[in-house]
Amino acid sequence: xxxxxxxxxxxxxxxxxxxxxxxxxxxxAAGAPAADGASRSLPLPGPPYGSTTPEHDRRIRSYVLxxxxxxxxxxxxHDALLPQFGVPYRAGLLDAHDVFGRTAPxxxxxxxxMGEGTAxxxxxHPENDYLGIEVHNPGVGSLLDRIxxxxxxxxxxxxxxxxxVVRDMIAPDRLAxxxxxxxxxxxxxxxxxxxxxxxxxxxxxxxxIAPGGYLHVATDWADYAQQVLAVxxxxxxxxxxxxxxxxxPAYRPLTRFEQRGVRLGHEVFDLVFRRRAAAA
Numbered sequence: 001x002x003x004x005x006x007x008x009x010x011x012x013x014x015x016x017x018x019x020x021x022x023x024x025x026x027x028x029a030a031g032a033p034a035a036d037g038a039s040r041s042l043p044l045p046g047p048p049y050g051s052t053t054p055e056h057d058r059r060i061r062s063y064v065l066x067x068x069x070x071x072x073x074x075x076x077x078h079d080a081l082l083p084q085f086g087v088p089y090r091a092g093l094l095d096a097h098d099v100f101g102r103t104a105p106x107x108x109x110x111x112x113x114m115g116e117g118t119a120x121x122x123x124x125h126p127e128n129d130y131l132g133i134e135v136h137n138p139g140v141g142s143l144l145d146r147i148x149x150x151x152x153x154x155x156x157x158x159x160x161x162x163x164x165v166v167r168d169m170i171a172p173d174r175l176a177x178x179x180x181x182x183x184x185x186x187x188x189x190x191x192x193x194x195x196x197x198x199x200x201x202x203x204x205x206x207x208x209i210a211p212g213g214y215l216h217v218a219t220d221w222a223d224y225a226q227q228v229l230a231v232x233x234x235x236x237x238x239x240x241x242x243x244x245x246x247x248x249p250a251y252r253p254l255t256r257f258e259q260r261g262v263r264l265g266h267e268v269f270d271l272v273f274r275r276r277a278a279a280a
Contacts, residue, residue, distance in 0.1 A: 074141030081144040082157070087131070089160035091168040096129060099156055104129045105176035110162045110196070111183055115143025120253040121179075122155045128176070130155045133162040163201060170208045178205060178215045181252070185221035197228055199235070206237040209275040214241075217271045218252065220261060225269035238273040246272040 070078075087099055096106050105128045112118040112132045122130045132155060134140050140159050147155055158165050183196050197217065209215060215238060219225050225245065232238055248254075248270050258268065 068136060068138045070138040070141055073145055074138050076141075077145035077148060078137060078141035081148055082140070082159070085144060085147055085156055086140075087156050087158045089158055089165060089169070093171050094131075094169045096131075096174075100129045100154065102129075104154070106131060106174065107177040107179065108133065108166075108170070108175055109179040109181070110166075111180065112139065112143060113182070114139050115146055116255045117181060117253050118143055118155065119146035119150060119152065121251055122152050123150055124253075125251065126154055128154065132157045133160065133165050135159060135161065162196070163204075166201075166205055166208055172207050173210045175209045176213045178209060178213075179252075180216070181218045182220065182258075183217075185219060185224040187221060187224075192227075195224070195227070197231055199231055202231055202235050203237070206235050206275060209237075211275050211277045213275045215273045215275070216249065216252070218248075218268060220258075220266050220268045222267065222269070225271070228271055232271060232273050235273075237276055239276055241272045241274055246270045 087094065097103050107128050108131045109118055110133045112134050115132070115134075118130065118132050122128075132143060134143070134157065137159075140157055143155070143157060146152070158169070180197065185195070205215065215232065217228050217232070219228065229240075229244060233240060248268070249272065252270070254262070262268070
């Protein structure tokens with residue numbers, strides 16, 4: 001089950017999608033923005049994610065920015081609402097209180113696709129603030145349109161590469177949670193190096209989650225689920241909340257795309273890991 005609205009990853013093509021969770025169901029991950037190799041011996045996507053050298057910019061990305069079709073409504077929302085609900089990327093730490101105008105748990109979603117699930121979660125949980133990372137204009141416009149129609153005040157968007165957003169804009173121990181729903185699985189073996197959730201990025205991401213916070217990944221590709229399970233399980237800062245795969249948490253809605261896949265017999269795997277408590 002591959003969501004056309006969330007196709008990401010960096011395939012050899014001149015145009016492309018946002019670095020973050022990429023292939024989400026009907027709404028499919030950027031910035032960031034979901035999974036990774038079965039072990040830390042997988043090829044690394046370029047220089048270390050903390051690198052600021054020119055070589056870092058040539059790392060293999062997990063998405064390809066294709067020039068997708070954008071509807072009039074999505075374009076109007078993008079033009080009118082991005083200045084209000086968008087957060088420009090910059091190499092400086094995000095001040096969430098300044099951005100949202102309050103202090104609340106901050107949850108990041110990497111690669112929100114068309115934003116259907118993001119809007120539903122934000123509407124159901126007004127007590128939380130949500131920072132969505134996505135690179136594609138149609139998806140960003142779609143979520144902005146939902147924000148406007150639903151009068152949501154607890155969602156902001158960074159339209160940029162998720163790896164760079166996490167590295168440069170998020171302070172350590174800052175996030176209450178991270179969602180990476182249906183990232184691009186890059187199912188061909190030669191493209192596995194493009195998968196977002198490689199060990200270096202997982203290590204960086206885990207450092208940005210507050211002790212007791214969580215990382216929730218969902219995918220409908222069994223081999224990708226196995227790789228993500230291995231990569232997350234090997235990260236010292238994270239611990240699985242169950243033995244292997246978790247039941248779908250009530251807060252993660254079934255998008256229309258996912259419901260269609262389930263009717264066709266596609267299995268969805270949820271992985272929910274917690275950030276370990278700080279050492280005493």
